[in-house]
Amino acid sequence: MTRFSSRARRILGALSLFIATTALAQPALVSDRIILRQVLQAMPKGGDLHNHLSGSVYAESYLRFAAEDKICVDSVKLTITQCATPEQLAADPAHATAIVPASTLFAPYSSLYGQMLDALSMRQFRSGIESGHDHFFNTFGKFSPVSRAHVPEMLTEDVWRLASENVDYVETIFAPDFGKARDLMKAATPGQSMAEARAAIMQSGQVPPIIAAARAVIDDAEARMRTNLNCGTAKALPGCESTVRYLYELHRGVPLQQLFAEMVVGYELASADSRVVGLNPVMPEDSYISMHDFDEQTRMFAFFHQLYPAIHLTTHAGELTPGLVPPEGLRNHIRDSVVIAGAQRIGHGVDVTYEDDAAALLSIMATRHVAVEVCLTSNDVILGVSGKAHPLRLYLAAGVPVALATDDPGVSRDDMTNQYMRAVQDQALDYTALKRLARNSLEYSFAEGDSLWINHKYDEVAAPCAKESGGAKTSETCSTFLAKNTKARIEWRLEQRLRQFEASWK
Ligand SMILES: [Zn+2]
Structure with missing residues (x-):
């Protein structure tokens, strides 16, 4: 289990008391964003x-798939595409030569590799002629030839x-x-x-x-x-x-x-x-x-x-x-x-x-x-x-x-x-709110079966598990309930993981 440093514990303490919107904007705390990232990464989030x-x-994966599939990229339109056929090459040589095997992207000094990553994602995006909205939605058509x-x-x-x-x-x-x-x-x-x-x-x-x-x-x-x-x-x-x-x-x-x-x-x-x-x-x-x-x-x-x-x-x-x-x-x-x-x-x-x-x-x-x-x-x-x-x-x-x-x-x-x-x-x-959001992500999931909680209240445990101490061992009644109900099971697991996470900084 991760044991957090005293600095990390201090940040977690600040998080749990986090009320002022400006606290993390204070210069002394800016560097602690690094710790905040580590803490929130370690937090079980449901x-x-x-x-x-x-x-x-990631776009890197899509380009790898394209190379594995021996298909091409259009170096002008910046999309993944099928390679040009001899007929297409004859009909439109200028356009067809813009279509290159995806494997060439991995050659040293290929600037096309970076251009393709930018085209297939929001990487380095700067709003200009194209809006963020359009660039975002347009990416899907550019990698669809390999996603299937x-x-x-x-x-x-x-x-x-x-x-x-x-x-x-x-x-x-x-x-x-x-x-x-x-x-x-x-x-x-x-x-x-x-x-x-x-x-x-x-x-x-x-x-x-x-x-x-x-x-x-x-x-x-x-x-x-x-x-x-x-x-x-x-x-x-x-x-x-x-x-x-x-x-x-x-x-x-x-x-x-x-x-x-x-x-x-x-x-x-x-x-x-x-x-x-x-x-x-x-x-x-x-x-x-x-x-x-x-x-x-x-x-x-x-x-x-x-x-x-x-x-x-x-x-x-x-x-x-x-x-x-x-x-x-x-x-x-x-x-x-x-x-x-x-x-x-x-x-x-x-x-x-x-x-x-x-x-x-x-x-x-x-x-x-x-x-x-x-x-x-x-x-x-x-x-x-x-x-x-x-x-x-x-x-x-x-x-x-x-x-x-x-x-x-x-x-x-x-x-x-x-x-x-x-x-x-x-x-x-604050941390209390984050924990609620994490629990919500399972409570309002469509996972099958009953919830661990009564009426969405995170302090009222369903009867079969209500008497559990929270330790690793569970009663047979509770275990049977968890085995039958996926939602309750994943919620139970989150509670165990949250307890471990919190214990690591107390
Ligand atoms: Zn969506």
């Missing part, structure tokens, strides 16, 4: 509830890196059917009701093979991740003890018929495979289709929620700012996601103060225990929202549960520890 699998992988073939390596990197900073539960957002759901929209006919369209897709006979293939992708990724991490051997790496769950990735910025077909597959997959705990619609919320179709998309969620009440839903909502969309676009996305679509968590929720009757909305979220996945780095680099402009403290003051999340740690080149750093330095949260 789970990451908002984590896009492809956005969690490397899911096991991507999962390994994501889970290992989070576990290395003491985050050992992750709900990663990922579509293991690789877009096959899209083809199913042809089975429905324009003008059909939602019930008719769903029935037509189900009757096409194409859903079961897509589900089977998607489950096989997850099986393979998990098995190969465990091999990559040397799990079960003396050389096991961080991540072997982690619990991984999946949120089926839907796309907001596509035609309604396609999104509908994705929903059919997503809800069926989540019903068939307990590792897929829910769904989450992604893509920029401010795009034309996302804004134009929002109300209809919400009605579609409401339809599926009635059919599949046990399947969880979290939605990106309120990842917007004034000016990015007209004012009326800021008025209802969070509320409608919660009230009509039945979302149990909200991703981002940045524009909450612009919603109609925001106070009542916050009260609804607090009463219904709808948690917000707060992604401080992502909101800063995509939306330019940070510090006092961020609604994190507003949510906390309203009693809305909050969990910190990374969103796309590979693209933003950041980690969960830095979310906690920002929470301390920019949002003035």
Whole structure:
């Protein structure tokens, strides 16, 4: 176990009493940011509830995958791409010669390597002609040619890196059917009701093979991740003890018929495979289709929620700012996601103060225990929202549960520890608040089974484990309860780890 130095203990003491927003800005304490980083890295932080699998992988890995796959990069457009065919070379020699094997990036003095890293992530990004928002979202298309073939390596990197900073539960957002759901929209006919369209897709006979293939992708990724991490051997790496769950990735910025077909597959997959705990619609919320179709998309969620009440839903909502969309676009996305679509968590929720009757909305979220996945780095680099402009403290003051999340740690080149750093330095949260956020990240997870806690109260332990002393040994009643309930089990593990962590600085 890590034993902290007296200096680290002093910082932790300061953290626990952290009230003044300026304390860490004092010159004498600036150097202690180094210690703060070490302390927060060592702190068990529970789970990451908002984590896009492809956005969690570093550009360096994507370039390595491209070289391994013997494909190319476009040295002008700065994207990973298939190599030029002889026909393309003949038709457009100038463009085709700009396409070079990815392996050439690793040659000495290659400036293209650095340019590609910048293009595939927020590395060294300086806002200019291209905004942070556009650069961020544009990265996904630049590495997509290699992401499909490397899911096991991507999962390994994501889970290992989070576990290395003491985050050992992750709900990663990922579509293991690789877009096959899209083809199913042809089975429905324009003008059909939602019930008719769903029935037509189900009757096409194409859903079961897509589900089977998607489950096989997850099986393979998990098995190969465990091999990559040397799990079960003396050389096991961080991540072997982690619990991984999946949120089926839907796309907001596509035609309604396609999104509908994705929903059919997503809800069926989540019903068939307990590792897929829910769904989450992604893509920029401010795009034309996302804004134009929002109300209809919400009605579609409401339809599926009635059919599949046990399947969880979290939605990106309120990842917007004034000016990015007209004012009326800021008025209802969070509320409608919660009230009509039945979302149990909200991703981002940045524009909450612009919603109609925001106070009542916050009260609804607090009463219904709808948690917000707060992604401080992502909101800063995509939306330019940070510090006092961020609604994190507003949510906390309203009693809305909050969990910190990374969103796309590979693209933003950041980690969960830095979310906690920002929470301390920019949002003035103390250790008690951080601990609550860590616990929230498991309590409001979609992990299956009962909670360790009664009514979300972190001082009321569920009856089977209520009499435990907190030591390593647990009664048979409690052990049986933990074995049956994943959520309680991961929460129990976090409590044990928090006790060890706190003991190291007392
Ligand atoms: Zn996201």
